[in-house]
Every structure is written in C-alpha cells, then in structure tokens.
Amino acid sequence: MIGIPPGLLDRHSLPSPRYTSYPTVMHWGAAPPEPDWLKGLAGVLQQPAARLGLYLHVPFCQSLCTFCGCNMRLARNHALAGPYVTTLLQEFALYRKRLATTRLTLGELHLGGGSPTYLPAEVLDRLLDGILQHCTVAAGADLAIEVDPRNTTREQLQVLRRHGFNALSIGVQDFDARVLEIVNRVQTEGEVRRVVDDARELGFASLSFDLIFGLPLQTTDSLHATFDIVDQLQPDRISFLPYAHVPWIKQSQRRYTEADLPESATRHQLHALGRERMGAAGLLEIGMDQYARPGDPLAQALAAGTLHRNFMGFSASGTGALIGLGVSAIGDSRSAYAQNEKNLQQYESRVLAGNLPLQRGHVPGSEDRRIRELLWNLLTASRTILTADDRMAHWWPETHKALQSLQRDGLVVLAEDSIAVTELGRAFLRHIGMAFDQYLRHTH
Numbered sequence: 001m002i003g004i005p006p007g008l009l010d011r012h013s014l015p016s017p018r019y020t021s022y023p024t025v026m027h028w029g030a031a032p033p034e035p036d037w038l039k040g041l042a043g044v045l046q047q048p049a050a051r052l053g054l055y056l057h058v059p060f061c062q063s064l065c066t067f068c069g070c071n072m073r074l075a076r077n078h079a080l081a082g083p084y085v086t087t088l089l090q091e092f093a094l095y096r097k098r099l100a101t102t103r104l105t106l107g108e109l110h111l112g113g114g115s116p117t118y119l120p121a122e123v124l125d126r127l128l129d130g131i132l133q134h135c136t137v138a139a140g141a142d143l144a145i146e147v148d149p150r151n152t153t154r155e156q157l158q159v160l161r162r163h164g165f166n167a168l169s170i171g172v173q174d175f176d177a178r179v180l181e182i183v184n185r186v187q188t189e190g191e192v193r194r195v196v197d198d199a200r201e202l203g204f205a206s207l208s209f210d211l212i213f214g215l216p217l218q219t220t221d222s223l224h225a226t227f228d229i230v231d232q233l234q235p236d237r238i239s240f241l242p243y244a245h246v247p248w249i250k251q252s253q254r255r256y257t258e259a260d261l262p263e264s265a266t267r268h269q270l271h272a273l274g275r276e277r278m279g280a281a282g283l284l285e286i287g288m289d290q291y292a293r294p295g296d297p298l299a300q301a302l303a304a305g306t307l308h309r310n311f312m313g314f315s316a317s318g319t320g321a322l323i324g325l326g327v328s329a330i331g332d333s334r335s336a337y338a339q340n341e342k343n344l345q346q347y348e349s350r351v352l353a354g355n356l357p358l359q360r361g362h363v364p365g366s367e368d369r370r371i372r373e374l375l376w377n378l379l380t381a382s383r384t385i386l387t388a389d390d391r392m393a394h395w396w397p398e399t400h401k402a403l404q405s406l407q408r409d410g411l412v413v414l415a416e417d418s419i420a421v422t423e424l425g426r427a428f429l430r431h432i433g434m435a436f437d438q439y440l441r442h443t444h
C-alpha cells in the first residue's frame with residue numbers, strides 16, 4: 001500500500017463526507033411525494049433482471065459508545081425487539097402492496113444499526129422469515145449484518161446462516177482495554193475471538209472488522225498491539241475510520257477531555273501506522289477508509305472497474321434501487337432519495353396508520369445527476385470522462401481549480417477530457433468528492 005507523504009494529511013484534514021449519496025444527507029430537504037417515490041421504485045423494478053437492495057435498520061443498543069455516529073437508541077432490555085420487528089414487517093408489507101408486487105429479487109440485504117444483534121435469535125428469525133419469504137435471492141447476492149461482539153450469540157449466527165447470510169461486519173473498534181473503557185465500549189478480546197471462531201465454523205465467507213483511530217488514550221504502541229491481534233484473526237476486510245471529537249454535539253464525549261486525545265501529529269501517525277500494518281498484512285486500499293484482501297470481491301471489483309457505491313458503502317454487487325426499512329432508514333430509487341422518520345414513536349405511528357414513514361429526501365436535478373455520475377465513476381472505477389458540456393457548466397471552473405490543487409498533491413491526473421484518481425488518491429476520495437460538491441461549496 002502506497003505511503004502518504006508527510007504534510008499531505010495536514011493539508012487535507014478537514015472533516016469530509018463519505019459520499020454515500022450526492023448531495024449528502026445533510027443537504028436534503030422534504031421527502032419526495034409518496035407517488036413519485038413509488039413510481040421511481042416501480043420503474044426500476046420493472047426493468048429486466050432488476051435486483052433490489054434492502055436495508056433494515058435496528059436502532060437499539062444496550063449502551064452508548066462515545067464515538068458513535070449512528071442513528072441509535074438506548075434500550076437496556078429486549079422488550080422493544082418484538083414490537084419493532086412487527087412494525088418493520090408491516091412497513092415491508094406496505095411497500096409490496098403499493099408496488100403491487102408479490103415477489104422481489106434481492107441483490108443485497110443488509111442489517112445495520114444500532115445493533116441488529118440486539119434482536120434475540122427467535123426475533124431475528126421472524127424478521128428474516130418475514131422478509132425472505134417474499135423475495136428471491138439473486139445468485140451472488142450480498143447478505144450482510146453488522147454485529148456487536150458483546151451481544152452476538154452462536155444461535156443468532158446460526159439463524160443468519162440458515163437464511164443465507166454470508167458476511168459479518170464486526171464492531172471491534174480497538175483491542176486496548178483502557179481505550180475501550182474510556183469510550184464506554186467495554187468489550188474483551190475473547191468476545192471478538194468467539195464471534196470470529198463461530199462465524200468461520202458456521203461458514204460465513206466474509207468477515208470485516210470496524211477499527212477506529214484517534215480514540216482517547218490511543219497511542220502508536222497500543223495501536224500496534226491491536227493490529228497484532230488483528231493479524232492473528234485475519235479479517236477479509238477492515239474499515240479503519242477516523243474518530244470525530246464533537247463534544248458540543250455528543251455529550252457522552254465530555255467524560256474525557258482534549259488532553260486524553262492524541263495530538264494532531266500522533267493522529268496522523270496512527271493513520272499511517274494502520275495503513276502500514278494493513279499493507280504488510282496484504283490488504284489493499286479500496287478507498288473511503290475501506291481495505292480488503294486481494295481475493296475479496298470488493299478488491300476484485302475495484303480492479304475490474306465494477307465497484308458500486310450506495311448507502312452501505314462500497315459493494316461488489318450492484319442493485320437497481322434500495323429500499324430502507326425501519327426508523328431513520330434511507331432508500332434510493334435512482335430518481336430520488338428518501339429517509340424515514342428518525343423518531344421511533346412517529347415512525348411506528350405512521351406505519352401503523354398504513355402510511356410510508358418518509359420524512360426527508362431529495363430529488364436530484366440534472367446537475368446533481370451529472371455530478372453524481374462523474375463522482376461515482378471516480379469512486380468506483382478511479383476514472384471518468386468529461387464532456388464539452390461538463391467543461392461549459394457553471395460549476396466547472398471552481399471544481400477544476402480544486403482538482404488542480406489535488407493534482408499538485410498527486411491525488412488526481414487531469415486531462416482535457418478525463419480525470420483519473422491515482423493510487424495515492426484512493427486514500428483521499430472524500431477530498432476528491434469535495435472538489436465536486438456544490439452544496440458544500442455554497443453553504444459555507
């Protein structure tokens with residue numbers, strides 16, 4: 001994996017979006033009208049060989065990790081699990097009825113949260129039965145779930161395998177007990193090892209670890225020790241994510257101070273150290289903080305120029321449209337984005353009243369769609385073609401200027417009619433995205 005020259009991280013240290021949509025969620029407004037939203041989905045599903053993506057959001061967690069940026073809700077016992085799954089299945093029934101379809105072909109099914117493993121095994125089984133009995137799973141489909149090692153049981157993993165799940169994303173974060181304690185993620189190495197061993201024994205094909213750098217009390221020594229354990233466990237993929245310190249937004253981060261956080265120079269060292277260790281372990285950089293082994297479908301899709309990008313991140317299997325079920329879940333019909341109610345009571349009462357619980361969204365105009373296409377080409381295939389119309393567009397001069405600056409840093413190569421991302425540039429995809437982002441440019 002290519003090293004990052006000194007100074008480059010300082011020059012590109014602004015917080016930057018992950019571009020799972022364009023424009024990003026923070027720039028959305030009202031939800032699209034329900035008939036338009038459904039018409040967009042129906043249009044995609046009517047296409048020959050259309051494959052749908054389904055995202056199921058389970059918001060509950062039994063404690064709050066201070067680094068968490070998810071839409072989650074504390075739930076100390078399991079009383080909410082059964083009723084929530086009933087509502088989520090009702091929402092799915094509303095979609096099937098409104099789309100006048102009895103069977104959907106799935107290219108991707110993803111359970112995220114919160115902690116989907118908050119659901120006891122029998123409730124998880126009911127949820128997956130309720131979804132999959134109305135779906136045909138396409139060959140090569142991705143069925144994946146985010147799991148919290150502290151509450152993942154072998155029984156849950158057996159339920160997932162029985163329903164065809166092939167990938168686990170395991171919330172590891174770090175292996176240092178002091179670091180985990182201060183961020184309120186009390187979790188042992190043994191808990192992670194048990195999930196990894198069970199998952200491998202049960203036949204999950206892909207194991208991914210979430211790791212974070214820049215956490216309070218984290219040092220280069222502690223991160224080396226964490227990667228020593230990661231090397232033993234050999235995940236197929238790693239998400240190596242930066243910690244964001246925003247105590248004015250997240251009160252839980254006030255349990256420590258800035259003095260507990262690595263300084264900027266150490267943070268850069270931690271980032272570099274993680275990339276070095278992953279490179280030495282044979283992982284390749286996919287981009288947007290994701291790394292994968294060469295034989296992994298993500299790495300193969302990147303090499304073949306067939307990667308896809310959606311709300312779950314990069315994916316090797318493309319789908320025509322995505323429906324998000326559950327509180328705060330996001331969908332994409334290609335002609336519109338829509339997000340469900342973020343408030344649990346409002347989400348439930350709207351579904352129980354027989355309405356789709358859409359709350360926010362965005363209908364991309366022609367400029368949005370073109371910029372999204374250019375950006376997606378760069379994120380997924382490292383290259384895009386520019387047309388004469390692009391170079392005449394009102395947004396091009398500022399974008400071109402920003403890209404020239406990235407070119408001077410060796411992150412992109414500009415030609416008259418094309419843009420290419422360099423190998424080093426894959427470590428800075430968020431910043432390349434910012435060069436195109438008209439919403440970010442004109443709202444700051």
Ligand code: SF4
Pocket residue numbers: 060061063064065067068069070072113114115148171
């Ligand atoms: S378990 Fe996951 S979703 Fe829940 S608070 Fe921790 S990081 Fe956030």
